[in-house]
Amino acid sequence: MVKYDQMGIFSKKKNTTTTTHTAAHSSAASNAILNALHDSVFVISGDGNIRYMNPAAAAMVNFPSEQAKGLQYASVIHLLDSNGAPVQGNQNPIATALRTSQHTESKEFNISKIKSREALPVHLTATPASPEITVVILRNITQELKEEQERSEFISTASHEMRTPVASIEGYLGLALSPQTATIDNRARAYLEKAHEASRHLGKLFRDLLDTTMLDDNKTKIKAVPVKMDSLVRDIADSMAPAIADKGLNYQFGSNDVATATISTTRKIEQLLYCSLDVDFLREIIGNLIDNAIKYTPTGSIFVYLQGDENEAIIVIADTGVGISQEHQKHIFQKFYRIDNSQTRDTEGTGLGLYIVKQRVEAMRGRIWVESTEGKGSKFSVALPRISSEEYERQKMAMESSMRPRVSTDASAPSASSNPAATNPKTAPAPAGHQISRGQK
């Protein structure tokens, strides 16, 4: 016979007295543990009703456990998104766990207390423990977020302060090494070249650290403008051609056939790819990926090409370099992750490049992935959402008209030049481009 214990977790009733004693003991022990836990535990049945809440959960939602039993979880666990709006339907990780029977986890939500409406940031896990029950655990992360914020502010201030002296060291070493500005003997040159290289590395580390903390603090703003991908990607990639040649590598750029629509067996038309994106971000993404391709390719070639399907424009940067093992491929987009082997050990880097690239790609609602074979080479693909040619024209016109000074057609109205609003930056038309807030889907 199946019966439910205090937590609503079903258990099979056994006949022997010993088993009943053991069961009673273990139930008392689990109760003691749940009562002592600082994390909030909710046990929810398959139909979404609450079966059990521990005391920490009752305190977190500000609602007595006895009254919560049998109520729908959504009427007790009020989740809010980062804008303070209630989390609905499929956005709710608890609903997803109940629907899919898959474990879900998130740090994105706040929980609002019943009555007082005070909101707390929480780490949420929803784990289906059996076909009948899902266990939801909420941990208050207010302190954790505060510490993270302080840490990132410290890193950001320190990197900012150190960037200036490092830039001046790099500048002076550059002057010392230039035959036009200084005379030095060959031994001193070798030392200064090493110092110059190290100061450049330090400068890059501080820049990457600053970018990383800005990204982590959601301080990076995106300025999206409509662009024609073919010419833009080509211009950015071509600007890296001298650096590729300096390393003695071949470089090829190509628009792939996938971007070409076949309209008959004999005639093909180029299908132009348009996107709405931040050009500086795209420059940084392609620059970083080509830079890596150069660093990790001792001999051979670098290929850059652009593909497209119905929904996305896909930029591919491929090399014939050292490659990345399957194991490392899982981690290379993490902060500070560097592969330490005989082929990469001597290559300078911060381990932040791919992390920043991934954040930038995702901020523009794109995806990035890698395919690679050790010893053969790597292929990085960046997919960004396409816009239609009509949408491109519409955004372009909107952008141009926002930049154009407004001329009144009304003869009685003051002219644009005499209208102070037209020249006052506070009342002038909005700048070109539109902002996408990070993480917006």
Ligand code: ADP
């Ligand atoms: P780093 O500053 O070390 O280059 P990244 O975040 O850009 O940092 O890259 C992380 C690691 O991924 C690198 O240390 C390198 O081992 C590996 N990696 C990145 N790009 C390539 C590539 N094109 N070929 C081989 N390995 C690569």
